[in-house]
Amino acid sequence: EAAVTQSPRSKVAVTGGKVTLSCHQTNNHDYMYWYRQDTGHGLRLIHYSYVADSTEKGDIPDGYKASRPSQENFSLILELASLSQTAVYFCASSREQNTLYFGAGTRLSVL
């Protein structure tokens, strides 16, 4: 079954530490995205990619890097984690202009 798998599902990080969130999709989709969701709010786009080895900035890229080493894998990197980056992070994939399919999310707590 086609799916978007995120790891880890939850993580506790220390301020100033490095965090890597991973996403793997078996949908054979070209597009992949990273969104963050803050409690009680909608999702905001951090980075996205439409082809391997290329990433684009979304609406809130500051403090985040992204890496797309292959069509299936898309990582989100927090080089220096901060308290304000505590949130739930969702990865998604899609065909060109079609529906986004979301992973289960990663709950990140920065202490």
Added chain:
Amino acid sequence: GEQVEQRPPHLSVREGDSAVITCTYTDPNSYYFFWYKQEPGASLQLLMKVFSSTEINEGQGFTVLLNKKDKRLSLNLTAAHPGDSAAYFCAVSVRTGGLSGKLTFGEGTQVTVIS
């Protein structure tokens, strides 16, 4: 850029009653419109996607209306049941020469169905 306003932020509805969630958007180039449902602690699941002007789509227990003239998208939950208790998000995508999928989400509506 696109801005999406979703109302109301919270909604309590008695079982069997109907409820309406509305989103308004700003970009006239908005082309694809989505409703997602998020149950507590879970990911977002697609309820419906629409893209035609002034379209009514019916799903299982809900109706979606798109009015491009007024830049308004609505979700009508009909005959609410406890399984409808969740957060609902509208999302809008602007068609920009083939590069899209960049959804702008509303802030969400937390729906609670009261038995």
